[in-house]
Amino acid sequence: MRIVMIGSGYVGLVSGTCFADFGHEVVCVDKDQRKIDALNEGIMPIYEPGLEQLVAKNVAEGRLKFTTELESAAPFADAVFIAVGTPSRRGDGHADLSYVYAAAKEIGQLIRPGAVVVTKSTVPVGTGDEVERIIRSVRDDFEFYVASNPEFLREGAAIDDFQRPDRVVIGVNEPEAAHVLNEIYRPVTTNSAPMLQMARRASELTKYAANAFLATKICFINEISDLCERVGADVGDVALGIGMDKRIGSSFLNAGPGYGGSCFPKDTLALLKTAQDHDASLRIVEAVVAVNDSRKRGMGRKVVHAMGGDVHGKSVALLGLTFKADTDDMRDSPSLAIVQTLQDAGISVRAYDPEGMANARTMMTEVTFCEDPYDAMTGTDCAVIATEWAAFRALDLQRTKDLLKEPLMVDLRNVYSRAEMEGHGFRYHAVGH
Numbered sequence: 001m002r003i004v005m006i007g008s009g010y011v012g013l014v015s016g017t018c019f020a021d022f023g024h025e026v027v028c029v030d031k032d033q034r035k036i037d038a039l040n041e042g043i044m045p046i047y048e049p050g051l052e053q054l055v056a057k058n059v060a061e062g063r064l065k066f067t068t069e070l071e072s073a074a075p076f077a078d079a080v081f082i083a084v085g086t087p088s089r090r091g092d093g094h095a096d097l098s099y100v101y102a103a104a105k106e107i108g109q110l111i112r113p114g115a116v117v118v119t120k121s122t123v124p125v126g127t128g129d130e131v132e133r134i135i136r137s138v139r140d141d142f143e144f145y146v147a148s149n150p151e152f153l154r155e156g157a158a159i160d161d162f163q164r165p166d167r168v169v170i171g172v173n174e175p176e177a178a179h180v181l182n183e184i185y186r187p188v189t190t191n192s193a194p195m196l197q198m199a200r201r202a203s204e205l206t207k208y209a210a211n212a213f214l215a216t217k218i219c220f221i222n223e224i225s226d227l228c229e230r231v232g233a234d235v236g237d238v239a240l241g242i243g244m245d246k247r248i249g250s251s252f253l254n255a256g257p258g259y260g261g262s263c264f265p266k267d268t269l270a271l272l273k274t275a276q277d278h279d280a281s282l283r284i285v286e287a288v289v290a291v292n293d294s295r296k297r298g299m300g301r302k303v304v305h306a307m308g309g310d311v312h313g314k315s316v317a318l319l320g321l322t323f324k325a326d327t328d329d330m331r332d333s334p335s336l337a338i339v340q341t342l343q344d345a346g347i348s349v350r351a352y353d354p355e356g357m358a359n360a361r362t363m364m365t366e367v368t369f370c371e372d373p374y375d376a377m378t379g380t381d382c383a384v385i386a387t388e389w390a391a392f393r394a395l396d397l398q399r400t401k402d403l404l405k406e407p408l409m410v411d412l413r414n415v416y417s418r419a420e421m422e423g424h425g426f427r428y429h430a431v432g433h
């Protein structure tokens with residue numbers, strides 16, 4: 001199949017590359033000339049394990065190309081995927097669909113008869129109808145199809161998730177579109193991932209419902225962890241105890257500083273806006289958004305409290321900045337609110353992150369960015385683990401203790417055990433025990 005991917009960010013680049021690896025002919029398009037130039041030189045615009053090698057392999061084998069010129073590729077494509085950003089619209093929290101609609105308008109002038117336009121971006125229910133209307137307004141002389149194919153990959157494990165998904169969801173209103181998408185995904189669906197075919201609107205909503213449910217799980221265990229701290233229970237035990245129940249499931253039950261990243265924050269908000277527009281009440285999701293917002297600053301206050309409350313002029317080493325490990329994505333990372341809370345209390349922050357510092361520099365002020373975790377901890381009053389990078393799981397604890405002014409660690413990801421840390425003479429604060 002010949003595929004065009006519009007948008008070469010996290011989702012477009014990973015999806016396009018994996019489609020090429022399935023054996024399809026793929027052209028990834030992006031408006032950002034620098035991104036495309038870099039990709040053509042083999043330089044990845046994002047950090048994602050395994051991506052660079054997979055891109056190189058598929059470029060070398062002639063199945064994967066990068067361009068800024070949609071017009072050179074779209075006329076030959078069997079399917080044109082839209083994978084552009086859908087950030088929160090400034091001011092009201094609705095999904096900003098301007099990039100999706102702009103892409104639809106461009107596609108309309110370029111597609112061939114019978115082509116399938118597939119929205120892979122996360123878009124509110126009904127967006128496919130509008131995409132279809134936009135294309136039809138410039139292209140009423142032949143048949144084309146508009147489908148939905150939401151993406152469930154996780155940053156940091158994106159390639160594996162794409163190649164071995166739990167399921168593939170396609171939202172199609174015509175059999176022709178279903179046929180093309182079935183062909184495209186055959187390599188994964190024959191390897192036993194179920195292909196769920198449904199109507200376009202159901203598919204659009206499935207993505208938001210999935211993210212809202214996962215965000216709910218995170219907020220649920222975070223609130224349980226607060227209760228654990230009050231009553232002297234260990235949230236790790238509770239999470240294990242409930243997670244082994246198949247009806248609950250063990251993933252997304254790690255207590256921590258709250259969800260962040262490029263999806264859950266904006267998607268929970270956008271879902272609420274959709275519900276409001278349709279006079280439907282989503283009070284659980286409303287509560288989730290509120291719980292998560294207050295959690296992030298709450299983690300900053302937890303550090304202040306651990307440092308004794310009188311913190312003006314003190315310093316903290318923040319280990320980890322990205323919203324989770326194995327990504328360089330800083331969008332809506334809890335560390336942004338944590339840093340702000342610490343600075344508001346008069347604490348100076350030294351920070352280190354294995355991959356996120358280039359992005360963090362553009363989003364944080366008056367933070368000293370350091371060479372490595374030990375550089376960050378040198379002469380500070382407290383070490384805070386904010387992201388669960390592997391590099392922080394095996395710190396040299398004696399060296400850590402020697403570098404800190406006080407042997408104080410706040411572990412917001414429960415990377416260490418209390419027994420281990422106290423055994424090394426640390427004052428140790430974790431989440432939920």
Ligand SMILES: NC(=O)c1ccc[n+]([C@@H]2O[C@H](COP(=O)([O-])OP(=O)(O)OC[C@H]3O[C@@H](n4cnc5c(N)ncnc54)[C@H](O)[C@@H]3O)[C@@H](O)[C@H]2O)c1
Pocket residue numbers: 006007008009010011012029030031032035083084085086099102103120121122123151152153154155262263
């Ligand atoms: N990041 C994730 O983990 C993830 C997971 C699942 C779904 N999604 C969804 O996928 C979509 C894309 O997310 P992302 O994180 O990849 O975004 P991103 O910001 O990393 O990438 C979007 C890219 O689209 C390009 N672009 C915008 N308009 C364009 C146009 N008209 N033509 C060509 N290129 C254009 C931008 O230059 C940018 O490179 C969003 O709707 C998001 O919610 C993201």
